[in-house]
Amino acid sequence: MLTKAPKGTNDILPDKSHIWQHIEKEILKICKEYNYKEIRTPVFEHTELFERGVGDTTDVVEKEMYTFNDKGGRSITLRPEGTASVSRSYIENGIFNTPQPSKLFYNIACYRYEKNQAGRYREFHQFGAEVLGGGEPSIDAELMSLAMLLYKRVGLTNLKLNINSIGCPECRKEYNQKLREFLRPNFDNLCDTCKNRFEKNPLRILDCKSSVCKDIAKGAPMLIDCICDECRDHFEAVKKALENMGIEYFIDPYIVRGLDYYTKTVFEIIADNKNSNSTICGGGRYDGLIAQLGHTTTPAAGFAMGLERLILTMEEQGVKFPEENVPDIYIGSMGDAAVSFASGLAFKLREKGASVEIDHLKRSVKAQMKFANKIGAKNAVIIGDNEMAENMANIKNMENGEEVKCALDAQSILDVISK
């Protein structure tokens, strides 16, 4: 146990962290282009926020939350997602008083007690974007375009953007009735969780993972056929905006999403993955959530994408990853005076922005050169008594083996290695 991480968690190891940094850099870049500002909220919240926000008949709240009492007896939950926290913060901090809509993004770890499998973890990371304080269809389309463009930038292809509208609470009332009528003959065969959902929230039954419930739900009436005129117009305008951007989409009337706050537009981005979970992004409009949390009715929409699934999809599609970061120069040393001099020289080079590695293990010169090679240093220099006496450095280009002599000072070395 001592040397084994808990089930469903992953270490991001040093040989992979540069891939994460690359994706995070692309996220920062695209959010700047789309004018989304970062928001950072706590890893844990009051449990009630998720019960109210995400919905107490969802799998996430019913089965998957990491909930515990803190020493003060408060019920605390590690966030299973970011939307409820961002909405809470929007209300608590008066973000609604800033110019609207508020366009926010986050890059966070989330926690769900789920069955461990490829692409499904108990700690995972989401990049999410939320627009609060605007109900226009242009927002829904902008969010989808941001997600699709980010995937394109990191090199993913063959993605499918599936969209649907699940209407507003008004259209849903009538639909819920129809759905109950459809499901009622098979009520006794539903799983216990779905039996409990039947009266309260029958839409959730369409999202159940049990194969029996899935079979019972086959052929159920579709929400999109029951939406009101306003919701239909909104959906048509979202489609038109996507068409204007040249973004291909597919209508999937079976998307209901696993969280309760959605209204009108919902969408998922699917990758054609063979070995891992293929829903790489999910989102939609949630016009009722902020009111549900006690504030005035405020329309909002957003999405979140799993970063582990994004990287797995890159691997499955054979996308070329960026090169690992390697030092510009390795400074080897021989003898006490040179060892001490080397760390001073390394500091001066680093001050000027170069990436530098030195010997910290008092290795032989041969072992130091081998090490420089192994870590992929672009250049190497060995400093000994002679170099110190002559104030001279012999810099070896590790790619082509060429050697160049220069004065033994940071600027002269920098001039050579930056050529």
Ligand code: HAM
């Ligand atoms: P979600 O569909 O629950 O939506 O999660 C969004 C994405 O997070 C999924 O598409 C998937 O890529 C990733 N994900 C979810 N669970 C796991 C897991 N156990 N392991 C690995 N990846 C996972 C939400 O969380 C909403 N808050 C999205 C949203 C934002 N809607 C509006 N605004």
